[in-house]
Amino acid sequence: MADARDLVDHHVELLSALPGVRAVLLGGSLARDAADRWSDLDLMIVAADGVAPADLADAALAAVTGADEPLLVIRRESDHHCLLNLVLPPWTRVDLSVTDDQRPGGPRMPLRQVYGEPLDLTPPPGDTAVDLDGAAAVITQFVRVYGLLPVVLGRDDLVTSVQGCHLIWGELVKLCLLIDPETGRMGALSKAQRILPEHRDLLLALPAIAPDRRTILAFHEAAWSALLAITASGPLAEADWPPERTLQQLRSWLQQTVGLTLALPGTTSGSGDASAEGGVDDLPGDGEAGGRGR
Structure with missing residues (x-):
């Protein structure tokens, strides 16, 4: 400066x-x-x-x-x-x-x-643990927004569809920042410099957002893959996901309505999942109550 x-x-x-x-x-x-x-x-x-x-x-x-x-x-x-x-x-x-x-x-x-005159200042905390509760909240927000994708596309509501893409992009950035507790003490313009290089590459490689069905679906597919990659290792690997039944239901819902196939945590692609051919009524039971949805 x-x-x-x-x-x-x-x-x-x-x-x-x-x-x-x-x-x-x-x-x-x-x-x-x-x-x-x-x-x-x-x-x-x-x-x-x-x-x-x-x-x-x-x-x-x-x-x-x-x-x-x-x-x-x-x-x-x-x-x-x-x-x-x-x-x-x-x-x-x-x-x-x-x-x-x-x-x-x-x-x-x-x-x-x-x-x-000298004041007794409250010191910043020392080492702070990664905010796993915050990470779980971001993942839950992802699931909620993805579940709305067929609704907005079914109504041909491209304004809300594009808004949802930007929301997802912002939540991905938030998730990357949670890895470094120090960013909680920084201004917004300084935080992005602390994102891990591999995560920054994922964010910047996401498709451009445009108001048409094809690019909106492409963005959602790439953003979900980025979410899985960011949470696959490191401190965020311990973050809780919604129950397996919720994830399977979301996956089937998107397959049937918009033709979008999502991989689940712990898998490399959607095609290898046993439920890929099942409809909403054919899904397995509740599965785990929490954890990573496996």
């Missing part, structure tokens, strides 16, 4: 002059010494006792923007916190977080104090 130090110093000088500011903290990639010329500026203001975060946020916004009208302001607030996402000319992204928490920090925002 060009002139990052000057940018930090300029904003800290403006904010530290405001009444009611106990401390200013630097977060994000600048705090981690990982910034580049495209990084934004993440600052947290700790309010003094008795100062409302919303009021201090108003003053901070006025100080930072000065006479220049911001290009964009997004504001979110609660009783003890106010967040301002700003875009300043020419296109400088600044996130201002104002809190009355006197021990700020935590897993999502490693902080470095740049103004005020």
